[in-house]
Amino acid sequence: MSIAVSTDWWARPDLAFQKDNLIFAGRGVNEMASQFGTPTFVYSGKRIIDNASRLHDALSNAGFADRFRIYFAMKANRFAPLLTHLKSSGMLGIDACSPNEVEHAISCGFREDEISFTAGSLSNRDYQKLGRFPGIRVNCDSLSTIRRLGELRAGTAIGIRVNPAIGVGRAENDKLHYAGHQTTKFGIYREQFDQALDLAGKFDLTIETIHFHTGCGYLTPQLDRWDEIIQRARWFIEQVPSLQTINVGGGLGVPHVNSDQPLDLAHWSGVLANHFLDSNLTIEVEPGDYLVKDSGLLLLSVTTVEQKQSTTFVGLDAGFNLAVEPAVYGLPFEPVPAVRNAGQSQTVTVHGNINEALDIWYRDIELPPLNEGDIVALINAGAYSSSMASNHCMRGEFKEMLLL
Ligand SMILES: Cc1ncc(COP(=O)(O)O)c(C=O)c1O
Numbered sequence: 018m019s020i021a022v023s024t025d026w027w028a029r030p031d032l033a034f035q036k037d038n039l040i041f042a043g044r045g046v047n048e049m050a051s052q053f054g055t056p057t058f059v060y061s062g063k064r065i066i067d068n069a070s071r072l073h074d075a076l077s078n079a080g081f082a083d084r085f086r087i088y089f090a091m092k093a094n095r096f097a098p099l100l101t102h103l104k105s106s107g108m109l110g111i112d113a114c115s116p117n118e119v120e121h122a123i124s125c126g127f128r129e130d131e132i133s134f135t136a137g138s139l140s141n142r143d144y145q146k147l148g149r150f151p152g153i154r155v156n157c158d159s160l161s162t163i164r165r166l167g168e169l170r171a172g173t174a175i176g177i178r179v180n181p182a183i184g185v186g187r188a189e190n191d192k193l194h195y196a197g198h199q200t201t202k203f204g205i206y207r208e209q210f211d212q213a214l215d216l217a218g219k220f221d222l223t224i225e226t227i228h229f230h231t232g233c234g235y236l237t238p239q240l241d242r243w244d245e246i247i248q249r250a251r252w253f254i255e256q257v258p259s260l261q262t263i264n265v266g267g268g269l270g271v272p273h274v275n276s277d278q279p280l281d282l283a284h285w286s287g288v289l290a291n292h293f294l295d296s297n298l299t300i301e302v303e304p305g306d307y308l309v310k311d312s313g314l315l316l317l318s319v320t321t322v323e324q325k326q327s328t329t330f331v332g333l334d335a336g337f338n339l340a341v342e343p344a345v346y347g348l349p350f351e352p353v354p355a356v357r358n359a360g361q362s363q364t365v366t367v368h369g370n371i372n373e374a375l376d377i378w379y380r381d382i383e384l385p386p387l388n389e390g391d392i393v394a395l396i397n398a399g400a401y402s403s404s405m406a407s408n409h410c411m412r413g414e415f416k417e418m419l420l421l
Contacts, residue, residue, distance in 0.1 A: 037357035046355040056335035064312035079286035088112040093305025093400040100125035112303035116146035167220025176226030180204035181249035187234025230266025269307035313399020336369025338409040340402035355392035
C-alpha cells in the first residue's frame with residue numbers, strides 16, 4: 018500500500034497541517050510531544066463528543082425520538098478522564114465486559130442503571146462481584162450464564178446475547194467477525210435458543226433485551242450485510258413477547274485509508290428504522306471505535322532512519338505492544354509527521370522497538386524526509402490501543418492526555 022501524504026485524506030478541521038505543522042485539537046503536535054514526551058496518547062475531548070452527537074442525531078432523525086440509548090464500549094478506552102468527560106456529556110452510558118470495568122465505570126461517575134454488561138466465560142468470582150450490582154442489566158451470552166444468573170437473581174430481568182450466524186467487519190476482514198460461517202464463542206445460536214427460553218422460564222427471568230454484536234469496523238459498503246444480520250436477528254426477537262430492548266452491539270467503523278469513506282449514519286440508522294420504528298422497542302447501540310478511535314493520536318519519536326537492501330526503515334520509540342491493531346488485526350494506523358520537513362518525500366516502512374517480526378506500523382508509505390528525533394503521530398490510536406497495551410519487552414510505558 019502506498020499513499021501520498023499530501024492527499025491528507027484524514028484531514029478535518031481539528032486535525033490538519035497549518036503550513037507544515039500538524040495541529041490537533043487546537044494544539045501543535047510537535048509542541049505537545051516536547052511538553053509530554055513520547056510515547057504519549059492524546060485524545061480530543063471535543064472530537065469524542067462530536068462523534069457521540071452525530072450518532073445521537075442519526076438515531077433521533079431516523080425517528081427513534083427518546084427510544085434509544087448509546088453505551089460507550091469501555092474496552093476501547095478506559096482512561097478515567099475520558100470516561101468522566103463522556104459521563105458529563107449526559108449522552109452515554111457504559112458497555113462493560115468485566116466486573117472490574119463495572120467498578121471502574123462507577124468510579125468515573127456512572128450509575129448502575131447507566132451500565133450494560135455483556136461478557137462471556139464468567140467465573141464464580143465474577144458472578145459474586147456482579148451480584149453486588151443488582152441495578153446492572155446483564156446480557157447473557159451462554160446457557161450457563163442464564164442458569165447461574167438465575168440462581169443468583171431469580172425473578173429479575175435479563176438480556177440474551179444471540180448469535181445470528183452471520184458477521185460483518187471492515188472490508189471483509191475475517192479477524193473482525195464475531196459471527197459467521199465459523200462457529201464463534203459469542204452468544205446463543207438458534208439451535209440452543211429453545212433451551213435458553215426454558216432456562217429463563219425456570220428461574221422466572223424476564224427477557225427484556227436481545228443483544229447481538231457480530232463484528233467490528235464496518236463502513237457503508239457493509240450496510241447490506243448489516244441489514245441481513247438484523248433480518249436474521251428478528252427470528253430471535255419475534256419469539257420473546259416480553260422484549261423491551263434491542264441491543265445491536267457496536268462495530269461502526271471509521272476510515273483507516275484513503276479509499277475509505279466515513280460510515281453513512283443516515284443509511285445505518287435508516288436500516289434500524291426499517292426494522293424497528295413501528296415497534297415499541299428501544300434501540301441500544303454500544304460502539305467503541307466510532308466514538309473514540311479517530312479522537313486519539315499516539316505521539317512517537319523517530320529513533321532511526323536507515324536503508325536495508327532496497328527498503329528504508331523508520332524506527333519509532335514504541336511498538337505494537339502499545340497499539341496492537343495494525344499488527345494483529347491488519348488495521349493500518351497511518352503515521353503522520355508532526356512537521357513536514359522540506360525535501361523529497363520517500364517511500365519508507367515504519368516500525369516499532371519490539372523484537373517481533375510483526376512489529377511494523379506501516380509498510381511502504383510515502384512520507385516527507387524524516388530524521389532521528391522527529392515526531393510522528395499515528396492516527397486512529399484512540400481505541401483498542403492504550404486499553405490493550407502490554408509490557409512486552411518491558412516497553413509498556415506511555416502517557417495519556419485528555420485535551421479539552
Ligand atoms: C459485545 C460488544 N459490544 C461492543 C463492542 C464494541 O465494538 P466496536 O468498538 O467495534 O464498536 C464490542 C467489541 O468487541 C463487543 O464485543
